[in-house]
Amino acid sequence: xxxxxxxxxxxxxxxxxxxxxxxxxxxxxxxxxxxxxxxxxxxxxxxxxxxxxxxxxxxxxxxxxxxxxxxxxxxxxxxxxxxxxxxxxxxxxxxxxxxxxxxxxxxxxxxxxxxx
Amino acid sequence: xxxxxxxxxxxxxxxxxxxxxxxxxxxxxxxxxxxxxxxxxxxxxxxxxxxxxxxxxxxxxxxxxxxxxxxxxxxxxxxxxxxxxxxxxxxxxxxxxxxxxxxxxxxxxxxxx
Numbered sequence: 611x612x613x614x615x616x617x618x619x620x621x622x623x624x625x626x627x628x629x630x631x632x633x634x635x636x637x638x639x640x641x642x643x644x645x646x647x648x649x650x651x652x653x654x655x656x657x658x659x660x661x662x663x664x665x666x667x668x669x670x671x672x673x674x675x676x677x678x679x680x681x682x683x684x685x686x687x688x689x690x691x692x693x694x695x696x697x698x699x700x701x702x703x704x705x706x707x708x709x710x711x712x713x714x715x716x717x718x719x720x721x722x723x724x725x726x
Numbered sequence: 727x728x729x730x731x732x733x734x735x736x737x738x739x740x741x742x743x744x745x746x747x748x749x750x751x752x753x754x755x756x757x758x759x760x761x762x763x764x765x766x767x768x769x770x771x772x773x774x775x776x777x778x779x780x781x782x783x784x785x786x787x788x789x790x791x792x793x794x795x796x797x798x799x800x801x802x803x804x805x806x807x808x809x810x811x812x813x814x815x816x817x818x819x820x821x822x823x824x825x826x827x828x829x830x831x832x833x834x835x836x837x838x839x
Contacts (some may be wrong), residue, residue: 717769
């Protein structure tokens with residue numbers, strides 16, 4: 611089956627602009643999480659959506675927002691971009707976690723955002 | 727506050743030897759732990775996991791050990807192969823609800839042929 615698809619793969623933006631990243635989860639997966647990866651910081655959790663509802667949110671400023679559509683596809687938006695927002699943004703999808711064994715998240719390849 | 731810590735940013739191991747990657751956590755509510763492997767330009771892929779009811783889980787060349795009292799887990803790779811060269815992330819979550827994974831900062835493993 612198709613994996614998690616993130617578009618675009620690469621993006622260059624200038625400071626002050628806004629950006630929208632897209633994530634299509636694995637078919638049948640209803641949960642989508644977003645992470646920011648920067649050198650030395652590992653994967654920092656941004657937010658998680660399940661059935662169009664935000665269920666968890668990480669410690670990021672309000673410039674970072676997201677949403678999930680009825681087909682489980684998700685977008686994240688970053689407004690007023692700063693140089694420090696340059697990072698790899700990863701999306702992960704999973705089935706509803708009803709059992710302890712069902713906790714693996716499947717990641718997309720990420721969107722590499724460069725802010726200049 | 728980094729709740730999951732991987733204190734070694736990098737590790738080099740000779741091919742055929744054992745690779746040991748370490749991870750410490752501070753949140754006592756964590757009781758499910760996972761290791762992910764990440765190649766450049768790819769997303770992380772799930773490797774192996776362990777529940778707090780166990781202290782060891784093995785899958786082929788990969789074994790994860792959990793020491794709950796020390797809040798420490800480790801990933802052993804035996805024997806190490808060149809294809810194991812990647813960044814390894816440990817992650818943890820509580821066992822209730824639909825809680826998010828908390829990741830460590832990663833350890834870059836290089837296997838020397």
